[in-house]
Amino acid sequence: MELITVRTFEKSIEAHMLKSRLESEGIPVYLFDEHTVGLNPLFNLSVDGIKLKVHPQDVELAQEIIEDFIHAPHETSAGEPLLCSECGSADFYESYQSMKGRKGFLSIIVSFLLGVYPIYYRTVIKCKSCGNEMEIQHQESENRSS
DSSP states (O other): OOOEEEEEEHHHHHHHHHHHHHHHOOOOOOOHHHHHHHHHHHHHHHHHHHEEEOOGGGHEEEHHHHHHHHHHHOOOTTTTBOOTTTTTOOOOOEEEEESSSSSHHHHHHHHHHHSSSOOOOOOEEETTTOOOEEEOOOHHHHOOOO
């Protein structure tokens, strides 16, 4: 039976989060090219990312669950909605790779000169409204809707 790709990912942790969510709803899920991308992140371009696939009869339900999961608001450890400290928006880019600062600038130069994947970056949450970057608190990211 043919499997249908419902989503692709750059990072295996994101793929496994959704895989776990779908499996908890009783949907069999398969990940393709996870190890290829894990071996070298640059391979992500050649294989078009980590693919999350389901059986054709599960596509519609899987897409609904994924949409609910993706659009669920971030919450603080106290269960309150996470808001931007600058503008108060609740709309964020998740797992944004920021290279701001001296270390990021130096990393860009070294990466360009050596032709390698960036050596340094911070994973942050970036506000879609104002561009403010906030550090990801480990507890807050664990309390994301599950």
